[in-house]
Amino acid sequence: MDKKIVSEILNKYHIKTYNPEDLVAFFTPLEKLVEKYTKKGEKILEIGCGNPIFGFYMNKQRYNIILTDISPPAKNVITLDIQDCEEFIQKHKKEFNLIYARLVFSKQYEKEHEEKTGKKRFTDIDKILSNIKKLVKKGGHVILIDDKGSIFSKKQFNFHGLKIIESYTVKLKPSIKNTVLVLRS
Ligand SMILES: C[S@@+](CC[C@H](N)C(=O)[O-])C[C@H]1O[C@@H](n2cnc3c(N)ncnc32)[C@H](O)[C@@H]1O
Numbered sequence: 001m002d003k004k005i006v007s008e009i010l011n012k013y014h015i016k017t018y019n020p021e022d023l024v025a026f027f028t029p030l031e032k033l034v035e036k037y038t039k040k041g042e043k044i045l046e047i048g049c050g051n052p053i054f055g056f057y058m059n060k061q062r063y064n065i066i067l068t069d070i071s072p073p074a075k076n077v078i079t080l081d082i083q084d085c086e087e088f089i090q091k092h093k094k095e096f097n098l099i100y101a102r103l104v105f106s107k108q109y110e111k112e113h114e115e116k117t118g119k120k121r122f123t124d125i126d127k128i129l130s131n132i133k134k135l136v137k138k139g140g141h142v143i144l145i146d147d148k149g150s151i152f153s154k155k156q157f158n159f160h161g162l163k164i165i166e167s168y169t170v171k172l173k174p175s176i177k178n179t180v181l182v183l184r185s
Contacts, residue, residue, distance in 0.1 A: 001028050001057060009056050013074070018051065027054045029170045030102055030145055033182065034058060037141040042097040045135060047082050048104035082128050089134050097140045099132055103178075106146035122151060129160040133185060142183040149179050157183055
């Protein structure tokens with residue numbers, strides 16, 4: 001990622017909570033995977049974008065990403081609860097060459113939610129995978145980047161016809177590691 005362009009986006013949207021160096025360190029592994037698994041112009045879905053800077057950055061580079069979140073933080077982000085999205089699926093069935101989610105389906109994110117509320121955030125894991133499967137094209141890819149691993153098991157991916165083709169850990173900073181999974185539909 002180009003730090004200068006990241007800084008321009010942060011300035012444009014008056015975002016002061018992130019510094020460009022951190023964003024470049026955190027998002028470069030995802031950028032490389034998006035470049036590897038799609039071509040510019042192909043349809044991409046981001047689930048749970050939170051801060052939308054990465055998607056804005058990629059769309060500025062002529063990628064074609066629909067940014068979504070259950071609780072959209074900005075204009076240009078569509079409201080989507082991936083556990084409950086029948087209407088969205090009707091409109092976008094098998095449309096996406098690539099779907100990615102960073103730090104959404106993470107064991108750590110789920111653990112924090114459970115500790116805080118006593119409940120699980122994601123109550124129907126099979127539904128999430130089945131919805132993702134309905135949205136991704138046959139032969140398309142799903143990238144999941146997580147903290148302390150994914151909430152999904154290999155058996156659950158297999159059951160939904162999502163084959164793991166890459167699985168590794170990436171060090172973002174000396175103290176921060178993420179797990180990376182690439183699945184083929
Ligand atoms: C830890 S944040 C990660 C944000 C961003 N992907 C990143 O890498 O910085 C998790 C995000 O997932 C979103 N989220 C939680 N439950 C969701 C759901 N059921 N469907 C879609 N997004 C969800 C939250 O609103 C939040 O923005």
